[in-house]
Amino acid sequence: MERAEQHGHxxxxxTFVKVWLVLLFLTAMLVVAGTIFHPTLSVPALLTLTxxxxxxxxxxxxxxxxxxxxxxxxxxxALALLTVFIALIFLDISYx
Amino acid sequence: xSSSTHASHEAHKDYxxxxxxxxxxxxxxxxxxGGLFLLYSAYRAKYPFDFHNGGQHLNTFIGVLNTVILLTxxxxxxxxxxxxxxGNRRLTLLCLSATIVFGLLFLVDKYIEWSAEIGHGxxxxxxxxxxxxxxxxxxxxxxxCMTGLHxxxxxxxxxxxxxxxxxxxxxxITSTDFNKLENAGLYWHLVDVIWIFLLPLLYLSA
Numbered sequence: 001m002e003r004a005e006q007h008g009h010x011x012x013x014x015t016f017v018k019v020w021l022v023l024l025f026l027t028a029m030l031v032v033a034g035t036i037f038h039p040t041l042s043v044p045a046l047l048t049l050t051x052x053x054x055x056x057x058x059x060x061x062x063x064x065x066x067x068x069x070x071x072x073x074x075x076x077x078a079l080a081l082l083t084v085f086i087a088l089i090f091l092d093i094s095y096x
Numbered sequence: 097x098s099s100s101t102h103a104s105h106e107a108h109k110d111y112x113x114x115x116x117x118x119x120x121x122x123x124x125x126x127x128x129x130g131g132l133f134l135l136y137s138a139y140r141a142k143y144p145f146d147f148h149n150g151g152q153h154l155n156t157f158i159g160v161l162n163t164v165i166l167l168t169x170x171x172x173x174x175x176x177x178x179x180x181x182x183g184n185r186r187l188t189l190l191c192l193s194a195t196i197v198f199g200l201l202f203l204v205d206k207y208i209e210w211s212a213e214i215g216h217g218x219x220x221x222x223x224x225x226x227x228x229x230x231x232x233x234x235x236x237x238x239x240x241c242m243t244g245l246h247x248x249x250x251x252x253x254x255x256x257x258x259x260x261x262x263x264x265x266x267x268x269i270t271s272t273d274f275n276k277l278e279n280a281g282l283y284w285h286l287v288d289v290i291w292i293f294l295l296p297l298l299y300l301s302a
Contacts, residue, residue, distance in 0.1 A: 005272040005273070006109075006111050006272055006273050006274060006275055007272075008181065008278075010178055010181045010182060011174070011178050012178070013175055013178060013179075016171055016174045016175055016178070017171065019171075020167060020168065020170075020171040023167045024164065024167060027160065027163050027164065027167065027295075030295070030296060030300060031156070031160055031300065033300075034296060034299075034300030034301065035156065035300065042300075042301075043301075046296040046300060046301065050292060050293060050295075050296050053292045054289045054292050054293065057170060057285055057288060057289050057292065058285075058289065060174075061170050061171075061174045061281075061285045061288075062281075062282055062285045062286075063278075068112075071115070071116060071119060074116070074119060074120075074123075075119065075123075078123040078126060078127075079126070081127075082126060082127060082130045085130065085134065086130075086133075086134060086137070089134050089137070089138060090137070090141075093138050093141050093142070094141070
């Protein structure tokens with residue numbers, strides 16, 4: 001009798017805790033940047049730290065690091081598509 | 097798996113396909129919220145000062161507290177999946193329960209925050225909101241839509257994770273068949289990612 005068993009990469013608890021600590025640290029940096037800094041500094045900080053946090057969640061918490069290239073490519077295409085939409089919208093509104 | 101027919105059914109489970117299907121669903125969620133982010137950006141470009149003022153009236157403390165709660169809930173659900181892979185059912189149940197409690201705490205915070213704003217007359221067609229400039233009306237409209245839609249996702253996530261908790265208890269999710277829990281975890285992490293973007297857009301950009 002054949003049984004389908006699921007195996008996969010087991011991520012250590014410690015890795016997850018480390019990622020969580022980095023995420024909390026980045027959140028603290030975001031709050032400092034957003035509330036104390038001048039807008040010329042805070043806007044670039046918000047625009048870089050936020051995708052970095054999302055990337056960490058995708059890569060480690062959502063196991064993307066351990067997935068096959070096909071799934072990684074699919075996620076990349078979806079996010080690239082959204083980025084293209086955002087770029088097109090900004091091209092439109094900034095030249096009105 | 098009492099009969100052989102049942103066993104052959106089990107053999108046809110496609111874990112890779114199931115995970116890909118979950119990711120495809122998450123892409124539609126990303127584009128759903130992406131559309132709202134675009135709407136926010138376009139109106140922010142049109143009304144920069146009104147959006148700045150709107151953001152200043154929001155409670156940054158609650159926004160940050162909810163971020164910490166959701167990040168921690170992501171940690172517990174990630175650990176729950178590693179734990180079930182290692183066959184540690186007790187830790188899985190503990191971490192899943194913690195995730196559900198964090199989700200409920202998030203909603204309690206949201207309730208406190210919304211109640212305060214509604215109490216100040218800031219709600220769709222509310223007396224104070226109507227006195228505000230157009231840009232701030234749009235800001236609060238988007239604020240309620242985005243946090244409201246996100247809140248519905250948190251509620252859905254709590255329901256899904258509660259079902260997974262029951263599955264772990266009843267032995268439907270095991271160390272060799274944990275795909276359902278993985279997919280539920282993916283959903284919960286995405287809800288976290290969306291909040292990661294909502295925090296700077298609504299609470300920190302003032």
